[in-house]
Amino acid sequence: MQPTKIHVGVIYCPPGQLANFHEELDVLLSSFREDGRPLVVLGDFNIHQDKPQATELHALLASFVLERLSTTATHRSGKQLDLIFTRNCTNSNILVTPLHVSDHYFVQFNMTLPSILKQTPLLGSFCHNLRSLSPSCLFTAIFTSLPTQNLFSTLDVNTATDTLSSTLTTCLDSICPLSSRPARMTPPSPWLSDVLREHWTELRVAERRWQKSKDPADLEQSAG
Template identity: 30%
Template sequence: MEKARSSGLGGGLAVIHRAELKRSPLPLPDLTSMECLAFKCKPPYSMTVLLIYRPPKPHASFLHEIHDLLTSLCSMSTRIVILGDFNIHIDNPSCHLATEFLSLIDCLCLQQHVKAPTHIKGHTLDLVITDAPINNLEVNDLGVSGHKLVSMAFSSMLPTIRPKRQISFRNWKQIDPTSITVDLQHISCPVSATVDELVTYYNTALSSVFDLHAPIRTREVNFKHSAPWFTQELRQMKTEGRILERRCKQSSLTVHKLAFRDHQKTYSKSLKDARF
């Protein structure tokens, strides 16, 4: 699985995997500050993988693009693995970009696991970011590149269990208009009845006709792409976050920046709680 750079030298992304790993590529927005490749692994290796290469030159839209990308990914997926060469000196506490980036992933309840230098010049550029613990992370110099090999193991990767739901429905398309019209005309109206009694009678009579022409059926279904946990309250929080983000960008005031960060932390925690 690969994605070549559209123009210029260098760059490009590739994934080498075992044949038994079933995966499906995920669509991504057009990005100008980095190269990305994303795919979802199918059971029993259920996870979403995002591979990133960020060129070393500064790009003003990187934080904005990575924020939108990760927020979207975290809202739709669980068990997320983000890998790649970010060309950010994560090990340097005085690096403004590193501080901003680490704050962003912290807001989304993600964790960056690589603590050792991954480049021969001594900086931590190659990152492993997940929303769950990993095991046996190692950084080894193979002597074939300026970058070192980062290896890790994931804990239990269980199949995604999608519980079936039972739904009830009527097959309205099978109704013959002429036949149901005749039956509806045979419904008589009580001469003396209260409003409540008339409503009850109407509903009962109508249901009886519908049961005759389109009886209620039940069926077990599996909503593969549904997200019942994403409630109206979460949608409202997402909208409020967008408002705070725009206000922060327009004013560049610290108070608006802090308000946006606090809201994103709360929103990310609410997403995680709702999913589990």
Template identity: 30%
Template sequence: MGLTRSQILELNCDFKLPCDVWSHIKELGIHRKPITRRGTRAGRRKDKNKAEHRSERAAGNHRGNTSRCGSVKACLWNSQSVRNKSVLLCDLIIDNDFDIAFLTETWLQQDDRVILGEICPPGFSVLSVPRKTSCRGGGIAAVYDSNVKLQDCSDALPEVSSFEFALFRNPQVNFLVIYRPPSGSLPSSTFFEEFEEVLSCADLLPNRLVVMGDFNFHMDCPSKPEVRNFNLLLTSLNFKQLVQGSTHRFGHTLDLLIVKDSDTIIQTCFVDQIIHSDHSMITFDLDLKKPVTSSDVRVLRKFKSIDHDLFSKDLSKRINSIMECDSSDIDDIVLQYNKACREVLDTHAPASTRSMSVRVKPSWYTDEVNEARRTRRRAERRWRKAKSDANYRLYIEAQQNVVDVVVSAKKDYYRNKLSSCNTKDMYKTVNELLNASSNVLPVSPSSPDLAESFSDHFATIIP
């Protein structure tokens, strides 16, 4: 039977050849090898990642580790109490290289100085605005690099009753952080009235304005009356909302990032899922100059590139020339020897200088802590890649192990330090643990006013 190639292809039959026929075809070497993906997986994955990265960039919604060089990296997070998350918060700030971390629902009170000290990594400061009422919950804070320079100017805005806010001012930008409780006795219309007043007043202040926080509106449901009214309010004041996607474990968009319509201060915005709270963390890059970190200039040489035989030959030649000199001054011989060694080393391994950032580690930081953090990062990467329950449990266990190891390292360090220091150092260490302020003088606009207030005080109590 003679069939053409096109006729064979039109058959498109599903039957299989007999085993003996298939074996004979393979022996003749005329069979067609099955098409596989072997050797092309990495390329396809790379192309896929490029396509995803381009789509995320187009949406302005990609991860913070792609931040532009020199921009300030910040985050917004509803922490749902930082009282038992100080170690986790410090790690989040350090691992993600955040310059500013804005927090809502800190659950802190005015006298929680110890916890405020614990949530600050080395070189960072904190501003806390606790809830004014005695009810549990609420609270807003900003943990920031000390070189950023933030100020709490919340008193510059009118008081409200339907939500909490804090105004943190920088020489270039104002940050208005909002926390609106999910339910309350006040209607949403009260919130809209008060929020419009606060937003209008903040917009009149000098510098650019960034509004953020947990508004507890389901922005993913635009048909809801509250969401519709909120969007109309933003539009009427020429503001826009940037966060896209779910920010809560129930799938709703509650945490928002708001700027003026024409403002491009927010370069990137990304919603990052974390396990320490019901809310996701929003990371974003600000079009501000990154704070200057302390650096150390080091001299480096490529010793591995030295040809040992040639180096030994040149060095012996220079030393022999020194020994042949008739000089009897030992100091002069030593100087010549040092000069010869330096010149030979510069020839074979030229010195180069490099500026390196100085990373300050806490005094209690140990190798055990470092290994526990590395193990946790590996577990986190596996969980984010596979999203399986087993990897999730391993990540939780690794996270708890980091907390236990850090707490143990802190206890051992401060126990040994307090048991071996004198009275002065003991008080200094206790003040460090309690985050006590070193400034014991009252706040005053100027030194003459402070001196005058002291004079008036003592004049009234001393007859």
């Protein structure tokens, strides 16, 4: 077992008009990975809980499965302006203490974090660097490694297929060895869907084609 790591977001919203506060908070919360780790969002929100803006705020936080800790007034005016929202953890012993040096009160609480099993290290991937492959060298290696035409023609279909496949694999591995690539430690950007990734790949291919040919038609395709 290993200690649980947590995500923490500290918020300050200036008093007055909220402007784009909810949109910016939405973007911030979306940046935290939903990997099961506890998330704590707290700070001076400066939003009166009896105002319509508070309803919108709570709806936004609830959409991220964040629950608000119930407290007494956290400001000298008797309002609850300092809020705490948590996810995937247990909270207890919430205490609000007035301060002589601030109009905001000191809020403290105990938080119990779950323990998580130590994750198995991610495995890397292996691939051939085909950009360094010489077609002529590959042809020569395959031609010299395969059985003669007379011998190859005497083999049954399955044996001939296996022989060809193993020869191709052996020659490719000898000329263009497998190289390892470390596993990705973070998930890909959520906005980069399979469709966008496919279009991006096609665009990069068209761009490389234009860089070689300088053909206006290829340039138009790469721009579009």
